[in-house]
Amino acid sequence: MILQNFRTLRIHRQRRDGVENPAGGAGRRLWLLSRALCRYKVFPLLDDQNAAKRMAALDLRITEWSPYGDTARLVYDDGKRIGVWIWDRAGVDEQIAAAGFRPERITVLPETALQMRGQHGLRHVQCFDGSEGQYWIDGLMVASRWWPAPPDDAEWVRFQRAAGVPPEAALESAGVPELLPELPRPWVTGSTLRAGRGSFRTGPAYLALGAAYLLVIGVYLGQSVTNRISVASIESDLETATHDALPRAGERNEALTALDSVRRLKALTPYPSQIELWAKVSGVLPRNGTKVTDWNYQAGQLEFTVSAPSGVDAPNYIKAFQAVPGFGNVSADHAGSDKVLKVKLKVAAQ
Secondary structure: OEHHHOOOOEEEEEEOOEEEOOOOOOOOEEEEEOHHHOEEEEEEOOOOOOHHHHHHHHHHHHHHHOOOOOEEEEEEEOOOEEEEEEEEHHHHHHHHHHOOOOHHHOEEEEHHHHOOOOOOEEEEEEOOOOEEEEEEEOOEEEEEEEEOOOOOHHHHHHHHHHHOOOHHHOOOOOOOOEOOOOOOOOOOOOEOOOOOOOEEOOOOOOOOOOHHHHHHHHHHHOOOHHHOOOHHHHHHHHHHHHHHHHHHHHHHHHHHHHHHHHHHHHHHOOOOOHHHHHHHHHHHOOOOOOEEEEEEEEOOEEEEEEEOOOOOOHHHHHHHHHOOOOEEEEEEEEOOOOOEEEEEEEEOOO
16 A cells, blocks of 8 residues: 555544544545654665665664654665654554554554655744754755754754754754645655564665565455455465565565674674764864864774864863763863863763
8 A cells, every 4th residue: 555546645643632533535544643753863874785684774773762662663765864753653553543443554654744845954844743843955854853842042053063054054043933735645655564563664665574475464364254255265375475475584584684793793882983973072062163183082982172263161161071961071171272172081882
């Protein structure tokens, strides 16, 4: 069931305080989630042509990131990075069932899927609940933050720093959130097939491991004698599905092997990457020409030099870096000038 085939969407909108159900209509149903009920993050795409290995690596990252016991997700990539929305599948399924529908027959998407897709730059968007700050690069939302109420200027600046927005593209104020017209069709497409922990595959065609086998069995087990399908027909179709599923079984084994390799590799490198640390450090620095030099990072120990056009206050920098999650034992001393500061700190393992 693909969204492009929907003629008229009957949209159920789930907000924090309840569900708004459509009145009447005869088209396919779409369950749209408030941004407040989703999480969003961008991951780099594993540099490997094997789709099973890429998905195994992504599965691992999502498992580490997700706070939910049963995670549903929507994946979109631009060939270099992967944008992932996740939500509590059990909680959403409960709401769908309470509305009188079978969760496996309802396509669930974040409300962003029916907003006009961004292309490049910042925007502040009105949501079902609260508002969302978005930063887009070449049609991919590379950073997102949701607020229950529009952010003040300081919160907006912090969002831009965390998103890595360059100074020439930065905005001093979020302003009034923009109310975007709802699209007649989602710009992100997905399938109602729910594999593993519940995923919707988008972008390039990912392998749905065992999907053909699970689909046929699920359909036939859900049908009764009144469906007028003979036992012989079922057995024939199951035989065909089993034959078609054999290549998928091999792909599943590949994925499990790749996942094990990724886990062992991660155990060897328990600390955050250089890029993650650079983003955290850059987020603390003022945008007045201050820059980092002499960067040295090994085995959880980070040392770098801060150079500023005006004097740098060591106690203030120690306090600022100590407040960054994952940073500890921060020390800082001037190095030959009150404009140069040598900073040392301990990075916590993930």
